[in-house]
Structure formats: structure tokens, C-alpha cells
Amino acid sequence: MTTKKKRPTLQDVADRVGITKMTVSRYLKKPEQVSVALHEKIQSALDELGYIPNKVPDMLSSAKSHAIGVLVPSLTNQVFSEVIRGFESVTEPAGYQTMLAHYGYSQSAEEARIATLLGYNVDGLILSESVHTERVRRMIKTAGVPVIELMDSVSPAIEQAIGFDNSAAALAMTELMISRGHHHIVYFAARMDARTRLKIKGYEQAMHKHHLEPFSLQTEEASSFTRGALLLRQALQQRPSLDGIFCTNDDLAIGAFYECQRQGIPVPEQIGIAGFHGHDISGAMVPRLATVVTPREEMGRLAAENLLARLQGSPIARQIIDLPFRLEAGESLRR
Amino acid sequence: MTTKKKRPTLQDVADRVGITKMTVSRYLKKPEQVSVALHEKIQSALDELGYIPNKVPDMLSSAKSHAIGVLVPSLTNQVFSEVIRGFESVTEPAGYQTMLAHYGYSQSAEEARIATLLGYNVDGLILSESVHTERVRRMIKTAGVPVIELMDSVSPAIEQAIGFDNSAAALAMTELMISRGHHHIVYFAARMDARTRLKIKGYEQAMHKHHLEPFSLQTEEASSFTRGALLLRQALQQRPSLDGIFCTNDDLAIGAFYECQRQGIPVPEQIGIAGFHGHDISGAMVPRLATVVTPREEMGRLAAENLLARLQGSPIARQIIDLPFRLEAGESLRR
DNA sequence: GGGTAATATGTTACGGGTAACGGAAACTCC
DNA sequence: GGAGTTTCCGTTACCCGTAACATATTACCC
Structure with missing residues (x-):
């Protein structure tokens, strides 16, 4: 076996069955449009070759990636793990992959991360900050992707903010x-x-x-x-x-x-x-x-729900969503 | 302005300067190959249009994404935040984007996440587990991407493992x-x-x-x-x-x-x-x-260094890297 | 059995960077 | 001033899944 293994494409699968890749593509996306007679043949060809779906070609032609960029200042900060958990509890079942990036509280790093994420054609962006450089605002505008800012319900939002006071x-x-x-x-x-x-x-x-x-x-x-x-x-x-x-x-x-x-x-x-x-x-x-x-998971959840709704074409529901916080007196203050 | 804003392409930039997109591409990748006379014109066209580099076309033709998939069981578990920190301290300067995914300790979820990450043509994979389903092994093999498993230096590795006993x-x-x-x-x-x-x-x-x-x-x-x-x-x-x-x-x-x-x-x-x-x-x-x-950051760092080396074509240095742990007696045991 | 509808598959084109190659102009040297 | 070299830019082709359209086949009805 000197042939270097190359990941199989739809064409490879189609060749093996003796049909065109279009039919295989349909079998994967809308199987009811493919005759039952072919189902088994196609499936076994897929299995034998170990076909792995490739999102990239469609990302190129449709400019949609089914991925959402999430920017947090720090991953080790527990706060953001919980926000992310809430976020993914909604996006994952919906079939969206989150692309996580962090910028260590530096604005220039945030700029670079946003450019990177947009380079992968993310469909939307979640930011954890309400203050951004002019270039960041500009990039987001020219990229034309929906953005939601988290953690702060007071500062003016680029498009939409979800947070608390x-x-x-x-x-x-x-x-x-x-x-x-x-x-x-x-x-x-x-x-x-x-x-x-x-x-x-x-x-x-x-x-x-x-x-x-x-x-x-x-x-x-x-x-x-x-x-x-x-x-x-x-x-x-x-x-x-x-x-x-x-x-x-x-x-x-x-x-x-x-x-x-x-x-x-x-x-x-x-x-x-x-x-x-x-x-x-x-x-x-x-x-x-x-x-x-603070409502950490809820911020994440709401961000996901609002972003997904906007990706379906809904208009921005509320520009700023102000969530309640709660004081817990605990036992570390005098009575 | 009824024209829906569409993100500018290299072609848009080239048109504005009156050259071909190839020259603009060269200006971005290898500016020394472009006459100095054009530099300024191209740069201002890039600025005016707010061009954002797009990795997707190249991902399609070269099947390289400059992204690495990192799979962890849980994001809220502090352990993995620190592993990730170590990992990114190496990959980020090298220009690699990490695509993080988590699977909640479920093998079937791990399988699905791996398929998703490979769908985005990641160049390599980091796993946090040493036990995988047959389909996972199969997918990784047919995808042909380098893989490193973390956290365990005893179980047999798919290709390479970095961990402790x-x-x-x-x-x-x-x-x-x-x-x-x-x-x-x-x-x-x-x-x-x-x-x-x-x-x-x-x-x-x-x-x-x-x-x-x-x-x-x-x-x-x-x-x-x-x-x-x-x-x-x-x-x-x-x-x-x-x-x-x-x-x-x-x-x-x-x-x-x-x-x-x-x-x-x-x-x-x-x-x-x-x-x-x-x-x-x-x-x-x-x-x-x-x-x-346990050597959490070091595992991440070593994983990144080894993976990057392998992406440059180096062979696997050591199949299993066993890192030392250390006992800290603290004050919560009897003396 | 002729015509319409429904179903199943094929064909074509597209997206946007970049590698590889080609060719023109400018430069070099004796 | 002509041959070789270098510099610079353009042309072409490619990656692969899918929307849109075209075509082929079968089904159905009176």
C-alpha cells in the first residue's frame, strides 16, 4: 500500500455504487428523494469507505458554516465556562458548532481573534465585552454577521446585549x-x-x-x-x-x-x-x-436563543436584555 | 442602500485597483513579490473595503485549515482549562486556531464531535481519553490527521499519548x-x-x-x-x-x-x-x-509541540510520553 | 394509448483563494 | 545590441458539496 490515504469524497462513494455524487448527497440530506433500492447500496459504500461529511465546500458556496464564534477573555475564569455551558446547551442540539477563542483581556488580541473567526466564516459572534476598538466594529459590520455582547446590560450595544447591571x-x-x-x-x-x-x-x-x-x-x-x-x-x-x-x-x-x-x-x-x-x-x-x-448560564442560553432566531431571519427582539442578579448574604458578613 | 452588504472578496479589492486578485493575494502572502508601486494602492483598497481574509477557499483546495480540534470531556472541569491554556500557549503564536468541543464523558458524543471537527477539516486532533469506539479509530484513520491522546501514559495509544500514570x-x-x-x-x-x-x-x-x-x-x-x-x-x-x-x-x-x-x-x-x-x-x-x-499545562504544551512538529512532517518522536506527578502532603493528613 | 403528473437521477455551475505555469517587460553584461 | 536573467503580473485550474435546472423513467387516468 504505497498509495497515500486520502479522505474519501462523495465522488468516491458514488463511483463505487455506479451513480453520481449528487444522488449520494441527496441520500445524506433528503433520503426520501432517493429510491429505496439504492439506500442499501449507498449506505454500504459509505460504510466501507468510511466517508466523513465535509462541510467546507458548502461553507464556500453558501458562505454559511453552521459554526458560531464565541469570544471570552479567559477560559480559566469559571464565569465564562458556565456562560459557555449555557450557550452550548442550546446551540448543540440545533446543530451548531461553537468556535471558542480567548483574548486575555487585551483589545488588540480580541481584534485578531475576531478576524480569525470571521476567516472561518462563522455565522455569528458572541462577545464578552462591551467596549471594542473601531476596527472591531468595522469588521463586524462588513462581515455582516449577527453579534451579541454579554455580561453588561448598561453600555450601548453594537447590535444586541444580554447581561446585568x-x-x-x-x-x-x-x-x-x-x-x-x-x-x-x-x-x-x-x-x-x-x-x-x-x-x-x-x-x-x-x-x-x-x-x-x-x-x-x-x-x-x-x-x-x-x-x-x-x-x-x-x-x-x-x-x-x-x-x-x-x-x-x-x-x-x-x-x-x-x-x-x-x-x-x-x-x-x-x-x-x-x-x-x-x-x-x-x-x-x-x-x-x-x-x-449572577445569571451566568442564563446569559449563555439567551444569547444562543437570540442568535439562532436571528440566523433564521427574525429581527432583533430586544436590543438590551437586562437580567436580574441576586444578593446572597451567606455567613461571611456580620448579622 | 438597498444592496445587501456582502463581505468583500479579493476580487473586489483587485477590481478597485485595476489588477487581478492573484496580485492582491500575493501582496498579502508574499509582498516582496509585488512591486512597491502597487503596495500603497492595494493597501488602501483593502482598508477602504475592509477586507477580511477568508480561509475557507484554501481549506477546500489544500485540505488544510490551520485549525486543530481539541476534545475535552468537560469545560467546567478546571483540569481541562489548564490543559487548554498550555496547549494554546504554543499553537496560538504558531498561527493555529483551536476548535474546542466537549462531549460530557459520553463515547457516542465523542464520536459525533470528532465527526464534526473533521467536517471542518481540522489539521490535527487532541483527545482527552484513551478509550475510544471502533468507529472513532476508523474515522481518524481514514481522515488521516495526526492524533494525540492526553491524560494517560499507560493505555496503548492510537498514535501518540502524553500523560501520567x-x-x-x-x-x-x-x-x-x-x-x-x-x-x-x-x-x-x-x-x-x-x-x-x-x-x-x-x-x-x-x-x-x-x-x-x-x-x-x-x-x-x-x-x-x-x-x-x-x-x-x-x-x-x-x-x-x-x-x-x-x-x-x-x-x-x-x-x-x-x-x-x-x-x-x-x-x-x-x-x-x-x-x-x-x-x-x-x-x-x-x-x-x-x-x-499533575502536569496539566505541560501536557497541553507538549501535545501542541508534538502535534505541530508532526504537521511539519516530523515522525512521531516518542509514542508515549510519561510525565511525572508529585505528591503534596499539605495539612489535611495526620502527621 | 395518449397525455399529464409524479418520481428518480443526472448535468451544470458556483463559491474564493492559491499553486503552478506562462509571458511580457526591464535589466544585465560583454 | 542581442542573449540571458530577473522581476512582475496574469491565466488557468483546482478543491468538493449542493442548488437549480434538465432529463429520464414510471405511474396513473379516462
């Missing part, structure tokens, strides 16, 4: 902390993005409203448990009198909590701690973490 | 637990797969060797913190005398630890707990978790 959520949690007697609250942020800025805005509004002085710490690294511990040490140095920590993410909050444990600082008596997103661990840990529960 | 790792941790005075050790598994079976084998070998009776609990759900807590309650009912828990994953272990806290069971005095994989949290929590540290 980050500022309002942060404000509500800050007020809850204040009402529980935590006044010297420090905000912990990780890599800065537009959404974090919105959260900080809400936090600062709440603090100002109660005549308290806001103070945020930030790191360039991705958020993690270890990073939360680090930030707590830093915060204790710079603001020894702090009695509350509000974190942009549950993992930072839990990392900060662990550091309190190590230093023998009682939580919530001396320091109250709150996180953001309400991941599984926040309800399992001891003490249960105060957190803002 | 799951049984040996589980055996080593079980022996560490036994040496620390934990004898009635229960194993917690989540969704069963080939790798979990290997780990259980190692655990049981260690137990038998020390004349101890192995006992495993398993759930059909995905592993999670909540699920770990649940399993601990179940285990205490079925084996009230247990004094050790070894979990297939850190999150199960930590969930079990939380449940101990809630029930006032001292860890590690009454119950020792060990996890698997060594995620960030295992080193941050109090007490630090005993765990098997």
Missing part, C-alpha cells in the same frame, strides 16, 4: 455590607476591564452615599485564590483598620478569607467578606460566602 | 495516607471514565497490599464542591468508621472537607482528606490540601 449589583452588595456594620470596605480587583470599572463605580457610589471613603486594590494578574490572599496582606498594610472586603470575583474573596484564617482574623466579626458571581463553592464553604449571584 | 499516582497517595495512619479510606469518584477506573485500581492495589478493604463511592453528576459534601454524608452513613477520604478531584475533596467542618469533624485528626490535581485552591486553603499534583 454591574454597577447596580456592586452598589447593592456594598450597601448590604454597610448595613451589616462593615464601613471600612476595600475593593479587590484583578485584571481591569470595562466591567470591573462598572463594579467599582457602583461600589464607590455606595460608599460616597454613606460618606465613607472608597479604596480599591488591583493586580494585573488573573484573579485566583492565591491572588486574593496576597491582596489581603497588601490591604492590611495599607489600611490596617479595614473591616470589609468586597471582591470582583468569588475566588479572590475566598483567597482573602483563607488569609484571614491563617492570620487568625475572625470572619465576619473583624472583617466581612463578599464575592461576586455565586459559584458552587460559595454556597458550600464554611462560612458560606456573601456574594452577588 | 494515573494508577501509580493514586497508589502513591493512598500509601501516603496509610503511612500517616489513615486506614479506613474511602474513594470518592464522580462521573466514571477510564482514567477514574485507573485511579481506583491504584487505590485498591495500595489498600490490598496493606490488607485494608477498599470502598468507593461514585456519583453520576459532574464533580463539584457541593457533590463532595453530599458524598461525605453518604460515606459516613455507609462506613461510619472511616478515617480517610481520597477524591478523584480537588473539588470533591474540598467539598468533603467543608462538610466535615459543618459536622464538627476534625480534619485531619479524625478524617484525613486528599484530592487530585493540585489546583491553585489546594495550596491556598486552610488546611492546605493533600493532593496529587
